[in-house]
Structure formats: C-alpha cells, structure tokens
Amino acid sequence: EAQVTQNPRYLITVTGKKLTVTCSQNMNHEYMSWYRQDPGLGLRQIYYSMNVEVTDKGDVPEGYKVSRKEKRNFPLILESPSPNQTSLYFCASSLGTYTGEKLFFGSGTQLSVL
Amino acid sequence: KQEVTQIPAALSVPEGENLVLNCSFTDSAIYNLQWFRQDPGKGLTSLLLIQSSQREQTSGRLNASLDKSSGRSTLYIAASQPGDSATYLCAVSRGSGGYQKVTFGTGTKLQVIP
Numbered sequence: 001e002a003q004v005t006q007n008p009r010y011l012i013t014v015t016g017k018k019l020t021v022t023c024s025q026n027m028n029h030e031y032m033s034w035y036r037q038d039p040g041l042g043l044r045q046i047y048y049s050m051n052v053e054v055t056d057k058g059d060v061p062e063g064y065k066v067s068r069k070e071k072r073n074f075p076l077i078l079e080s081p082s083p084n085q086t087s088l089y090f091c092a093s094s095l096g097t098y099t100g101e102k103l104f105f106g107s108g109t110q111l112s113v114l
Numbered sequence: 115k116q117e118v119t120q121i122p123a124a125l126s127v128p129e130g131e132n133l134v135l136n137c138s139f140t141d142s143a144i145y146n147l148q149w150f151r152q153d154p155g156k157g158l159t160s161l162l163l164i165q166s167s168q169r170e171q172t173s174g175r176l177n178a179s180l181d182k183s184s185g186r187s188t189l190y191i192a193a194s195q196p197g198d199s200a201t202y203l204c205a206v207s208r209g210s211g212g213y214q215k216v217t218f219g220t221g222t223k224l225q226v227i228p
Contacts, residue, residue: 004157033216042118042220043203090157103148103205103216105157 002027006091006106013081014114021076021109023091031094031101032074033058034066036087037108043090049074081113116141118206120219127194128227135189135222137204142182145207149178149189152201152221161202162189194226 004025013019025032033048035058045058049068063085065077074093078085089109094101117140127133137147146165150158162171162178164187170179177190187204203221 035218040220043205043218045216092158102160102163103158104160105150107157108155110155 002104004091004093004104004106006089006109008109009107010110012112012114015082016080019078019081019111021078021089021091021111023074023076023106024072025074025091025093025104026072027093027095027104028071029093029095029104030071031096032068033092033103034064034074034076035090035092036060036085037090038087046076046089081111083113085111086113087111116206116208116215116217118204118217118219120202120204120222122222123220124223124225126225126227129194129196131194131226132190132192133194133224135191135202135204135224137187137189137219139185139187139206139217141206141208142185143208144182147178147180147187148205148207149176149187150203150205152203158203191224194224196226196228199224199226 007022030051034046035043037043044060046064047066049055052071055066091106092103094103119138144166148163149161151161152158164171164180175192180187201221201223205216205218207216
C-alpha cells in the first residue's frame with residue numbers, strides 16, 4: 001500500500017531534550033516536506049527536500065533540522081525543543097517537484113514540549 | 115506572497131443537503147489547486163486536484179471548480195452525509211525557485227447533522 005509513515009504519533013518531551021520525528025514513504029517520491037499545523041494558522045511549511053541531499057527552508061524553519069540521506073526517509077530533528085514548538089506535525093511527499101503534483105500526507109505527530 | 119482564505123470557518127448542515135465550500139487565493143499564477151479532507155487526529159487526504167489548465171474535477175458526490183482569473187475555487191458536495199463531517203482544506207501550488215510551493219487555507223469545519 002502506498003503510504004507516508006510518521007513516527008511517533010504522539011510525543012511528550014521536556015524543553016531542551018533532543019528529539020527526532022521520522023518520516024518514510026514507499027512511493028519513490030522525489031519531493032518531501034514537513035509542515036506544522038496550529039489552530040488559526042493552518043499548515044505552515046518547515047523544510048522541504050527536492051531529492052537526496054537537497055533540502056531547503058520553508059516558511060518557519062527556526063529550531064528545526066532535516067536530512068535526506070535516502071530517497072524514502074526525511075526525518076525532522078528538534079535539537080533543543082521549546083514550548084512554542086508544541087504542535088501537530090505532518091510529513092508529505094509527492095512524485096515530482098517542478099510541475100505541481102498531488103501531495104500525500106502522513107497521519108501526523110502530536111508533539112507537546114513541557 | 116500567496117494568501118489562501120476559506121470562508122466560512124465552520125458550517126453545520128442537515129443530512130441530505132447540497133453544500134458549497136469556498137476557497138480564494140491572491141496570486142493566480144498557480145500550478146494546481148487541491149482540496150483535502152482532514153478528520154480529527156488524522157492526516158490529510160487528497161480529495162481532488164485541479165490543474166491550472168482545468169476548470170473542474172469530479173469524484174463521486176464531489177465536484178471542485180477553479181476560476182484562476184478571479185482567484186476562486188469551490189467544492190460542491192451533493193447529498194451530504196454524516197460521514198462527510200470533517201475539516202476541508204484547500205491548497206494552491208505554484209513554482210518558487212524551481213520547486214512546488216504549496217500554501218494552505220485554514221479550512222472549513224463541516225458538520226452534517228443526521
């Protein structure tokens with residue numbers, strides 16, 4: 001089954017404790033992206049990747065890191081989480097990069113930073 | 115900067131009613147427009163994707179239209195059912211530095227009352 005898999009689904013942590021949210025897709029998609037969703041603000045893009053070893057900042061990249069060492073995986077790293085990073089996070093992927101393709105989303109990760 | 119607006123923010127209708135959800139965007143230079151459905155605690159599911167050269171797309175009881183020149187899209191849901199209750203988001207895609215930049219609206223929360 002074609003899917004985008006995120007783990008974990010729920011995560012509670014404390015300020016400053018490094019964490020990683022994993023994202024994997026099995027559709028051989030080139031493009032992958034991370035979003036955060038906050039009430040009243042909608043989905044905002046954190047980082048995106050156009051292919052292996054090619055990543056760039058989205059609209060709200062501060063406090064986050066990403067890497068794309070393999071085509072299927074695109075982890076989101078919070079080196080020193082803070083309470084303002086409490087949010088619902090989504091990973092998404094699409095086949096292409098340049099022509100506007102359908103986006104497939106993971107089920108989300110609800111992060112709480114205390 | 116692209117801005118996407120969805121009005122109303124919430125809508126409640128009796129079962130069986132036909133309804134229209136609205137989406138407007140400020141920059142008409144788009145690749146495509148997608149309508150998504152989001153259920154509580156779950157990810158986004160793509161319902162319909164309309165390429166910039168198209169005027170509408172249909173899937174079952176759903177019909178989405180696109181008027182690029184006026185910066186508007188509508189999602190028409192025929193014979194609504196309680197199972198249609200969810201938040202509906204529209205997203206527009208455009209080129210930005212050679213990649214697909216997607217901007218989301220904040221959504222319309224639909225409740226269909228049995």
